[in-house]
Amino acid sequence: MSSEPLDAFVPGMPSSSPSLDYEDAFAYLFRRPGGWKALILGGILLLFSWLILPLLVVIGYGAALGRTVAAGDRELPAFQLGMAADGLRAVVIMIGYLVPIVLVYIVAVVPLIVAGETGNEPASGLVFFGSFGILFLLMLYGLGLAVLQPAIFAVFISEGSVGACFSPRRLKAVIKYWRGTYVGAAAIIFGISQLVGFGFILFIIGIAFAYFYFMAFTAHVSGQLARPLLQAIETPASTLVTG
Secondary structure: OOOHHHHHHHHHOOOOOOOOOHHHHHHHHHHOOOHHHHHHHHHHHHHOHHHOHHHHHHHHHHHHHHHHHHHOOOOOOOOOOOHHHHHHHHHHHHHHHHHHHHHHHHHHHHHHHHHHOOOOHHHHHHHHHHHHHHHHHHHHHHHHHHHHHHHHHHHHHHHOOOHHHHOHHHHHHHHHHHOHHHHHHHHHHHHHHHHHHHHHHHOHHHHHHHHHHHHHHHHHHHHHHHHHHHHHHHOOHHHOOOO
């Protein structure tokens, strides 16, 4: 897919940060016909996520829900087995962004562990300070991923392409368009994800439904973020605002 429409959309940014409808994002499942059914079915599928296929269907459903919001449709998408293909693409994207962590572990952490097992004090000190530094870098990388997550999801919603989700130009387009609003959206999504993670420790069964609700909220917000991107892709470049 050509990137020209996307490039043309960036200069036509609004003069101030657009707003997102968080109220609708929070209440989305409960305001739409079949929302409760979707929540229950999604939670049940997540309870069987260890079978892989149900998990892929749920992830694919999140992408479909995001596209529904981005397109301005009011009806919830129906669960379909074919959504697993989108779910698999999303998992590939997740793995791709986790590869640097694995590489750092292989290249830096393993040699430090080997050095520490020699038993001499200089090597032990190197292991301590080296491990602390690597941990700090990994924390920064994880925080960066948390900030980029809504933009990555928005690009995936609008294009459905694995490669596009690794394009700095596309990610920058989403963030630059929404500016301060994007930062707030990323912070809210990250905060809710931490609450959901805490719920996992408290109640394993309930987390399945809580996670599906969180996924629906994230998909709704990311779908809103994807609207101008989707418009730029579907609209000929000559008709976009460029001033």
